[in-house]
Amino acid sequence: MNVLSSAILAAAPEATKVGNPWVNIGIFGLFVGITLIVVLKASSNNKTAADYYAGGRSFTGTQNGTAIAGDYLSAASFLGIVGAIAINGYDGFLYSIGFLVAWLVALLLVAELLRNTGKFTMADVLSFRLKQRPVRIAAAISTLAVCVFYLLAQMAGAGALVSLLLGIDGKLGQSLVIVVVGALMIVYVLIGGMKGTTWVQIIKACLLIAGAFIMTIMVLAAYGFNFSALLGAAVESxxxxxxxxxxxxxGKSGTSKLDFISLALALVLGTAGLPHVLMRFYTVPTAKEARRSVVWAIWLIGGFYLFTLVLGYGAGAMIGAEKIKAAPGGVNSAAPLLAFELGGPLLLGLISAVAFATILAVVAGLTITAAASFAHDVYASVIAKGKSTPEKEMKVARRTVVVIGIFAIVGGIGAQGQNVAFLVALAFAVAASANLPTILYSLFWKKFTTQGAVWSMVGGLGSAILLIVFSPVMSGLPTSMIPGADFAVFPLANPGIVSIPLAFALGWLGSVLDKNTEDPVKAAEMEVRSLTGVGAEKAVDH
Amino acid sequence: MSTTEESDLGTGIDFTAEQDSEEFTELRKTHRSFVFPMAVIFLLWYFAYVLLADYAHEFMSIKVWGNVNVGLLLGLLQFVSTFGITAAYVSYSNRKLDPKAAAIRKRLEAQAGE
Incomplete structure (x- = not known):
């Protein structure tokens, strides 16, 4: 993820001279127009909290799976992986494998049990049988942390991406674009809630996957549908x-090899801990539909990454690494340049608009997750101590959306041109360290206690952030956040290899050392509910 | 704190007794005996692949068919195994897990409704 997003964010400050920015803006405007109509229609019956946070649990597995793919296939996946394969060849392919295999953790261990046990947020599940306040606060903090890091990276990426795709130059122009993206996102989320956001994701995922598919066929056709010939051309180029x-x-050094293992660990364990992915399991009526969602998402995401393999080598072969690197967007220009090569300004416009829509949709998904977590976990459960009404809670959620939106705009403008790759890497590493151990322990380990949960979440979050601060992404290298300073005592860019095992160990240690015992009745209830779906599926069975 | 009508069921259910019941123990065993070994297998296979890609460059670079080498083939096999495990899990759930879970759920919800 590191390189992918750094690549996006490193997108050159100048505008590309390829294609016609007005075509790109026109197609993007069309996307915004259509999705706004859909969001307005979808929002007409947003009445209860379940409607607002969980889309009324009315989505089918197929729809939700498509939306999950939409959430997951960010601009980094598309532009970043294609570019990484075009330039770095096989090592770019390694990312996609980690991103895909990670879904098996979600499918086998998390999705259905989570759907059966919780209502709206990750904290619902974690605090089910433990003490509400400490666990909810810790879970809300790590949810907000992951969302904010992810959000900032996406917003800053938006500025860089448009400079490449829409030909908008300079800091002022890019800041303006960030404001527009942020404002649009606030509108989507305020009006549409989870239902509207989900429809935006579905539309975007279909466009993205269809676009990639068409380009893949065109690339393969150019080489007589012979994959080996395509590889040969890439090697020649x-x-x-x-x-x-x-x-x-x-493969450069021992450290970089170790860094790759750390990244692989964070990728494979991070996905099932990403709060905006977890929240998607609540938008379906039953655990069986949650399973269907993940299965459908796996097929779509897997298929998409296979396309990017062809597109990456295709870009390498048809355009050439040197030309890609020299283009204004650097590595990220591989996919747009390939689109232009294959289908002229129209295909370029389509692909560009889809890439831009991707950022908008992912930002919307993150914002609603963060708002739900704040309103539901922090406000309703901790501040109002459970005495809040659903109306009050939703009011807080809507206000939080506006606050987060403004924060994302300001933060995005501030983070412009920064090496914000560490934000995304941190999001995955934090998700894998702070969230996943506690999720797995509370679902599968009877003796897990409140102290174990708090130690694991706080320790995982804290160690991941600390290690990033003292890593080369922060200081010590010319590409670091603070290039002048050098306090990089931790040699790896990704903290996963240390912070993930540490969080698992702390969860275990905190539990065995805990003198308080947890309520065995609650534990029994959680286990029975998680496996059978009692209560959670009531509306459907009767 | 409850905000919906969902999941409020359960006041009439003795979950502790249910957890110890033969039927539920059987369901848990059926679930875990599939997901745990499967999770271990795919994680081992994934990390074996990661380590090979990281430290066994020569081996991964052996050509198998045309320009397709071992590394590419193993990478594609990761896709195949992911799809395969997904399909196997769905089929297992439909055959073994869902009927057991549904039976317990129906019984408990009837209990709670009384």
Whole structure:
């Protein structure tokens, strides 16, 4: 993820001269128009909290799975992976595998049990049988932390992306675009709630996957549908067979190899701990539909990453690494340049608009997750101590959306041009360290206690952030956040290899050392509910 | 704190007794005996692949068919295994888990409704 997003954010400050920005803006405007109509229609019956946070639990597994794919396939996945494969060859492919395999954790261990046990947020599940206040506060903090890091990276990425795709130049122009993205996102989320956001994701996912599919067919057709011939052309263009072999990017030194293991760990365990992904399991009526969602998402995401393999090598072969690197957007320009090569300004416009829509949709999904967590976990449960009404809670949620939206705009403008790759890496690492151990322990380990949960979440979050602060992404290298300083005592860019095992260990240690016992009745209830779906599926069975 | 009509069921259910019941123990065993080994297998296979890609460059670079090498083939096999495990889990759930879970759920909800 590191390189992918740094690539996006490193997108050059100048505008691309390829294609016609007005075509791009026109197609994007069309997307915004259509989705706004859909959001307005979808929002007409947003009455209860379940409507607002969970789309009334009315989505089918297929719809929700498509929306999950939409949430997951961010601009980094599309532009970043295609670019990474075009330039670094095989090592770019390694990302997509981590991103895909991670879904098995969600499918086998998390999705259905979570759907059966919770209502709206991750904290619902974590605090089910433990003490509400400490666990909810810790879970809300880590949810907000992951969302904010992810959000800032997306917003800052939006500025860089438009400079590449829409030809808007300069800091002022980019800031303006960030304001527009933020304002649009607030409108979507305020009006549409989870239902509207989900429909935006579905539309966007269909466009993205269809666009990638069409381009894949065109690339393969250019080489007589012979994959080996395509690889051969890529090697010829690159001038080295090394792009087919691993190691171009991560094989440089012992440290970089270790860094890759750390990244692989964070990727495979982070996905099932991402709060905006977890929240998607609540938008379906039953656990069986939650399963269907994940299955459908796995097929879509897997298929998409196979397309990017063809597109990446295709861009390498048809455009060439040198030309891609020299283009204004650097690595990220691989997919747009390939689109232009294959289908002229119209295909370029379509792909560009889809990439931009992707940021909008992902930001909306993150915002509603963060707002739900604040209103439901912090406000209703902790501040109002459970004495809030659903109306009051939703009012707080809506206000939180506006606050987060403004924060994202300001933060996004502030983070412009920064190396914000560490934000996304941190989001995955924090999700894997702070959230996943506690989720797995509370679902599968009877003796897990409140102290274990708090230690694991606080320890995982704290160690991940600390290690990032003292890593080369923060200081010590010319590409660091603070290039002048050097306090990088931790050599790896990704903290996962330390913080994830630490969080698991703390969860265990905190539990065995806990003198208080947890309510065995609650534990029994949670286990029976999680496996059978008692109560959670009432509305459907009767 | 309850904000919906959902999940409020359960006041009439003795969950502790249910947890110890033969039927539920059987369901838990059926669930865990599939998901745990499967999770271990795919994680081992994934990390074996990651380590090979990280430390066994020569091996991964061996050509198998045309320009397709071992690394690419193993990478594609990760896709195949992910799809395969997904399909296997769905089929297992439909056959073994869902009927057991539904039976317990129906019985408990009838209890709670009384």
């Amino acid at each position: 690159a001038g080295t067979p090394e792009i087919l072999n691993p190691g171009l990017q991560y």
